[in-house]
Amino acid sequence: MLTTNADLTALVVDDSPSIRELVSAMLEDLGVGRVMQAEDGVSAFQRIEQSEWPVDLLFCDLAMPGVDGVETMRGLATRRLEAGIVLLSGMDPKLMATVADMAEQLGLRVLGTISKPFRQPQIAAMIERFRRARAIPSRRPALMITREELDEALHSDRIDVYYQPKIRLSDRVVTGVEALARMHHPAYGVIEPDAFIPLAEESPQRITKLTLSVLERAISQAGIWHRSGLDLGMAINMSTLAIRRLDLPDIVEEMAQRAGVANDRITLELTESQVMGSAEILHIVSRFRLRGFKLSIDDYGTGHSSLKRLKRLPFTELKIDRSFVNGASSDEDMRSILETSVDLGRRLRMDVVAEGVEAWVDWHLLEDMGCDVAQGYVAARPVPATGIPLFAQRWAEHLRH
Known part of the structure; x- marks a missing residue:
């Protein structure tokens, strides 16, 4: 098991238990220290507010019953979440790109999108992107x-x-x-x-x-x-x-x-x-x-x-x-x-x-x-x-x- 990501906390948001378990297992194999799960947007907000550690990475599905991924993005923006966000979905890639653009316009840090089915190297690439983005000094307006x-x-x-x-x-x-x-x-x-x-x-x-x-x-x-x-x-x-x-x-x-x-x-x-x-x-x-x-x-x-x-x-x-x-x-x-x-x-x-x-x-x-x-x-x-x-x-x- 890798240990270089042991300092990271991740949250996987998906209404499918099997997808949540799959992504969580991939993250753990990549050495992520803490992995939490949530079945929808409301549950995700609760996990974030109750977590002892700030969330670094958030993997979120789009098509979820109740509070879907689009509404979840807006809710995360109102909470000023600073985590790196990855959108997961089997939906049209153009729709995923639109939601990603919307999230960025709301001030969220979007690392990218991954279409289902996905592989562990794609998850690893998003972690690498997060680390590099976090290391870049913020720009003065x-x-x-x-x-x-x-x-x-x-x-x-x-x-x-x-x-x-x-x-x-x-x-x-x-x-x-x-x-x-x-x-x-x-x-x-x-x-x-x-x-x-x-x-x-x-x-x-x-x-x-x-x-x-x-x-x-x-x-x-x-x-x-x-x-x-x-x-x-x-x-x-x-x-x-x-x-x-x-x-x-x-x-x-x-x-x-x-x-x-x-x-x-x-x-x-x-x-x-x-x-x-x-x-x-x-x-x-x-x-x-x-x-x-x-x-x-x-x-x-x-x-x-x-x-x-x-x-x-x-x-x-x-x-x-x-x-x-x-x-x-x-x-x-x-x-x-x-x-x-x-x-x-x-x-x-x-x-x-x-x-x-x-x-x-x-x-x-x-x-x-x-x-x-x-x-x-x-x-x-x-x-x-x-x-x-x-x-x-x-x-x-x-x-x-």
């Missing part, structure tokens, strides 16, 4: 950052760049990194971009200054790694407002030349909506490609690209949004969308990158599909520049063993 604080951070050079490794799936080699802006706040510490990028984009001058700062830092860092023998591609997100500068390709090329980095080692990431219906943007991205820079369609699947537009635009990489990656191994419809996206990218002769991989089962699924590159918490979180050489070294040592 954007409202806690003021424009004055952002301007002070820009003026005082307190905007830093973290880097998340990108792994080539064919041989699991670290092939590059994505540069991600971070803000150092005197009270809150390191703050992620969701808390300050929307504020920055309120002003073309502010977001341009921020974007150029990140570009300069990231490209310079790529040069430092290259000279030390670590040749990594550098992917950088571009803001809609900042990219409207017609001289941007010249500026970025000058940065690359100063850093000693080849243009084709730099990938500029743009969302689908950024290149829709703008001759100005098309002018700029065309000049980037003429100079050998790579271009990535970021968050693919969340915008409105037509197949015709994908065919005509000079992109070299298709980056699949995390919403179609995380949990695809246990969701048939999501898996179909993911497989179609990977196949489309390859047929269009584009490198395919999957972001937001948080479980090894999804990682292995991407390998089987022929996806080119993956990144996500399952391999590594974004780290300061000093952490990348150490990660690359340890990752290489792990591969050798």
